[in-house]
Amino acid sequence: MQFRFTYVVIALTAVLVFTVHIRTTSSRVFYKLGAANIMQTRFNQTLRQKQLDMERLISPAAISEKLRKNSSQE
Amino acid sequence: MKHIRILIIIFILLALAMMGLIGRCFYLQYYKCQEFRSQSERAQQTIITEKPCRGLILDSRGRVLAASNRVETLYADRNIITNFDETVTAMEPILRTSADNIANMINESRNPGFIKLAVAIDAAQRAEFLSIKPRPKGISITSDFARQYPASSLAAHVVGFTDFEGNGGSGIELEYNKYLQGKPGKHVFYLDSARRLVRIKEEQSTVENGTGLILTIDETIQEFTRNALYKQWKDYQAESAVAVVMDPYTGAVLAMVSLPDFDPARVGDADRDAWRNRILTDPYEPGSIFKPIVTAIAIDRGVITGNTLINCESGSYSGKGFGTIGEYNSHRYGVLSAKQILVVSSNIGMAKIGQKMGKKKLYDGLKMFGIGSISGIDLPGEGSGVLWPTSRWTGYSITRIPYGQEVSVTALQIARAYCILANGGRPVRPYIVKAIVDPNGAILEYKKPAPPAGQIIKPSVAKWMVQDALVGVVHDEHGTGKNAKLEKWKVFGKTGTANVAMTGQKGFSESEFVASFAGGAPAEKPAVIVLVSIRKPNRKLGKGYTGGTVAAPVVGTILEKTLTYMEQKGMIAPAKSSHDSNESKQQRDGPEQTSD
Numbered sequence: 001m002q003f004r005f006t007y008v009v010i011a012l013t014a015v016l017v018f019t020v021h022i023r024t025t026s027s028r029v030f031y032k033l034g035a036a037n038i039m040q041t042r043f044n045q046t047l048r049q050k051q052l053d054m055e056r057l058i059s060p061a062a063i064s065e066k067l068r069k070n071s072s073q074e
Numbered sequence: 075m076k077h078i079r080i081l082i083i084i085f086i087l088l089a090l091a092m093m094g095l096i097g098r099c100f101y102l103q104y105y106k107c108q109e110f111r112s113q114s115e116r117a118q119q120t121i122i123t124e125k126p127c128r129g130l131i132l133d134s135r136g137r138v139l140a141a142s143n144r145v146e147t148l149y150a151d152r153n154i155i156t157n158f159d160e161t162v163t164a165m166e167p168i169l170r171t172s173a174d175n176i177a178n179m180i181n182e183s184r185n186p187g188f189i190k191l192a193v194a195i196d197a198a199q200r201a202e203f204l205s206i207k208p209r210p211k212g213i214s215i216t217s218d219f220a221r222q223y224p225a226s227s228l229a230a231h232v233v234g235f236t237d238f239e240g241n242g243g244s245g246i247e248l249e250y251n252k253y254l255q256g257k258p259g260k261h262v263f264y265l266d267s268a269r270r271l272v273r274i275k276e277e278q279s280t281v282e283n284g285t286g287l288i289l290t291i292d293e294t295i296q297e298f299t300r301n302a303l304y305k306q307w308k309d310y311q312a313e314s315a316v317a318v319v320m321d322p323y324t325g326a327v328l329a330m331v332s333l334p335d336f337d338p339a340r341v342g343d344a345d346r347d348a349w350r351n352r353i354l355t356d357p358y359e360p361g362s363i364f365k366p367i368v369t370a371i372a373i374d375r376g377v378i379t380g381n382t383l384i385n386c387e388s389g390s391y392s393g394k395g396f397g398t399i400g401e402y403n404s405h406r407y408g409v410l411s412a413k414q415i416l417v418v419s420s421n422i423g424m425a426k427i428g429q430k431m432g433k434k435k436l437y438d439g440l441k442m443f444g445i446g447s448i449s450g451i452d453l454p455g456e457g458s459g460v461l462w463p464t465s466r467w468t469g470y471s472i473t474r475i476p477y478g479q480e481v482s483v484t485a486l487q488i489a490r491a492y493c494i495l496a497n498g499g500r501p502v503r504p505y506i507v508k509a510i511v512d513p514n515g516a517i518l519e520y521k522k523p524a525p526p527a528g529q530i531i532k533p534s535v536a537k538w539m540v541q542d543a544l545v546g547v548v549h550d551e552h553g554t555g556k557n558a559k560l561e562k563w564k565v566f567g568k569t570g571t572a573n574v575a576m577t578g579q580k581g582f583s584e585s586e587f588v589a590s591f592a593g594g595a596p597a598e599k600p601a602v603i604v605l606v607s608i609r610k611p612n613r614k615l616g617k618g619y620t621g622g623t624v625a626a627p628v629v630g631t632i633l634e635k636t637l638t639y640m641e642q643k644g645m646i647a648p649a650k651s652s653h654d655s656n657e658s659k660q661q662r663d664g665p666e667q668t669s670d
Contacts, residue, residue, distance in 0.1 A: 041144075042197065045143055045144050045145075046197065048141075048143045049143055049145075049194075051138075052138065052141055052143060052222050052224055055137065055138045055224035055225075056224040056226075059137065059224055059225050059226075059228065059293060059297075060228075060293050060294045060296070060297035061225055061226060061228045061293075061297050061300075064297055064301055
């Protein structure tokens with residue numbers, strides 16, 4: 001009888017600890033996912049900005065301007 | 075006994091009070107339940123709106139003309155800053171400027187609640203700011219979309235700009251705002267007692283980013299056009315200048331430049347007068363570039379033939395009801411054919427063609443060419459110009475309209491009319507958006523409009539006009555458009571030098587002109603139509619002011635560069651050989667000769 005009681009108490013405690021662990025892990029993973037998503041968005045923005053900067057550098061207007069400057073220096 | 079009575083009274087009063095409370099509870103729980111529940115929910119929840127990313131605008135080859143990207147801005151709120159000296163010193167390494175400069179920025183700003191210290195900060199600046207412990211009070215980072223225009227002012231009037239709320243303010247940005255703006259997403263969150271987000275309750279709507287647009291504009295051709303026009307505009311110290319390049323078969327606008335222009339990213343710095351796309355909004359009297367349109371109508375309606383001889387009265391033609399007509403530069407022409415009238419640009423010859431046609435044929439023909447009506451291009455602010463109904467014509471009208479006076483047109487209307495001539499007499503509808511694409515680049519909808527039905531003039535008349543008469547304007551010894559001539563391609567076109575109408579009084583200025591040239595190449599199968607109009611070139615410079623001197627060289631440059639580019643890209647067949655061998659053959663194709 002005493003053994004059964006001990007078993008039930010240990011089992012319940014284990015379930016409780018495991019539940020808390022799962023909830024903590026879930027929160028941690030959720031936070032990590034959120035942080036990773038934000039990082040990914042930032043990288044995307046940085047990449048997009050670099051693309052736009054490159055577009056600015058290789059646009060026909062910019063190339064004409066560079067050619068004009070080069071020819072005036074020569 | 076007395077005590078019992080008091081107790082009974084107290085009991086009754088308590089019972090009444092209890093009944094009152096029960097009634098009040100019932101009222102609150104039953105009748106006011108919904109109101110209080112919603113009040114409580116409002117206090118526990120917040121709606122967060124997620125802004126959509128505005129759509130891309132690309133040129134015909136996929137180069138970015140406008141795009142939005144999220145940028146982070148470091149800003150200060152002067153009202154919250156507690157320790158001013160420490161704050162500006164802490165910000166010194168992040169902003170890479172002196173503490174004095176930062177202090178000045180904060181103190182001199184007109185908007186103390188939102189002082190932009192650095193726009194579009196990079197990752198390093200952000201990390202540096204977040205590493206400051208404790209975080210300075212009154213300094214924060216905010217993130218929002220910023221509209222960027224990598225081509226700067228190159229296609230400013232076509233692309234347009236957005237206002238401070240991110241809505242289209244002009245050009246394509248305004249016309250296609252509903253496609254570009256997207257739809258915001260709305261999310262409902264639960265809050266804790268400190269109004270911090272706890273978890274999402276529901277997603278009312280999902281954010282939808284704006285769709286992108288592919289234009290018919292080719293950035294390279296746009297650059298050729300702007301470069302050539304800008305140089306001439308500056309060299310001649312002109313008031314304004316416009317240029318349009320179009321595909322004569324489809325009506326696609328390949329380039330559109332209006333000067334002065336502006337940088338769409340800094341539109342506030344530009345003069346408001348520069349915001350206007352003069353190609354669409356500013357009607358002007360076209361002058362001699364109008365002559366081929368009237369001549370084509372006259373030939374098509376059987377009033378004259380290409381070789382009809384007309385007496386040009388040795389430079390002075392007068393009569394009852396239409397005053398006296400002279401030639402430009404006091405030229406004295408005798409008997410000229412219709413082709414020669416165009417080549418030397420005779421006003422008297424055109425006046426006589428107008429008289430032969432009569433009001434109705436002239437008016438109907440011009441209406442068919444789209445004069446006096448908007449073209450329907452997908453850009454905002456298009457004007458229709460003015461072509462008065464014949465009931466309002468005076469005795470002068472029938473002799474002045476044929477050489478481009480008493481009528482006002484927009485540059486786009488003239489470009490479209492020349493497209494009709496180059497397209498075998500078939501109408502075209504100008505358009506500027508080729509396709510609508512989703513954020514991933516997949517095409518959602520092609521926007522090319524169906525060409526209007528019908529035939530404005532006979533193909534044989536259009537062919538004669540382009541390949542014989544207008545080629546003569548550029549290639550004949552006495553042609554007024556010789557400055558547009560090219561070695562590799564046969565150019566056709568017509569010059570125009572129109573007096574500017576005086577403001578506030580009748581008549582025309584004798585010192586201010588609009589110099590124009592409208593034409594295209596190659597004459598055998600026109601690939602592009604170009605119109606250039608330069609308003610009020612400075613005569614005092616002594617360099618000239620006519621269409622042949624000021625506008626024709628610009629058209630020549632644009633055509634040469636554009637056709638070479640199109641040839642290299644395989645958009646047109648390579649030029650075979652010198653055009654001169656074909657000239658005699660085409661001149662033989664002219665309609666039979668009659669006399670005036």
